[in-house]
Amino acid sequence: MWACPVRRPVTSRKCGHRVRHTVPVTDPLADLSRLEGVPSAMGAAMAGVDAVLRDRGLRKVEPQAVADAAWLSARAAVEVSGPYGEQESADVAAATVRMLAEVPQQAELLGRAPGQVMARLHSVWGRGLVDDAELGRVREDAGVAERLTALQQLLTTPTTAPALVVAGVLHAELWTLAPFSTGSWAVALGCEQAVLVRTGVDPYGVIPLAAGHAEVGGHREALERYGSGTAAGMRAWLVHMAAAVGAAAELAPIAGR
DSSP states (O other), X not given: OOOOOOEEEEEEEETTEEEEEEEEOOOHHHHHHTSTTHHHHHXXXXXXXXXXXXXXXXXXXXXXXXXXXXXXXXXXXXXXXXXXXXXXXXXXXXHHHHHHHHXXXXXXXXXXXXXXXXXXXXXXXXXXXXXXXXXXXXXXXXXXXXXXXXXXHXXXXXOOSOHHHHHHHHHHHXXXXXXXXXXXXXXXXXXXXXHHHHTTSSTTOOSOHHHHHHHHOOHHHHHHHHHTOOHHHHHHHHHHHHHHHHHHHHHSXXXXX
16 A cells, blocks of 8 residues: 655745645655665666667567567466466466557556546456456455545546656555456556556557566565555565566567567
8 A cells, every 4th residue: 555645844824924834745656756765776677668668769669579578478477466277377368468458548548547447457358257247347345446446546646756656556556455356466467557658668568567577576575565555565566666677678579679
């Protein structure tokens, strides 16, 4: 769970007199981005992405490279979310590729109607894996809807936090909250990718994020630390997120070209 907004002192004038009072700080994501070690970790991750997508002067990424990246992510997603049986692994991987193909069409909407995007990605991923009645439907367990609403409000509030921090918090919140009966982890990965597409960090969707999480290792442990709600736990997750993005950039199917 992200850090709660704090209050900061301000001075204003009332009837000609200076009045000191407090107002809420409404950018908790920016607060998280300033935790010790997070800025440098995010900077290193962005340097890795830039080396692949921008420093090399890429103007266009071929559709085959995007498809290859989706399959890299899908196979890794099976690894980090499993275990599954052999046939189930194949079905889950195919569903994840299908869902990732939907991300570019949903990315812009994420900043305006994140709940709609989450439901859509779950419906696309879950087709054939989840009962039709459960597609895109949030669990009715106590506290789930309230926390998901708070997350949506966070996503639609302007922030100065780097895109990687936004993506990391969104990933962790959806994975740990598990708002859907099954497949919430897939929605977490899809929304994480959507943030990077929407903000221009990875406009092509060619950085296989799940492959980066698998390459770095310790994904579940980092999420557990995030779930503790402590500053140290959230810091550990964001540093893991940054390392995963950097690793994913190196694994991108265009990195060696």
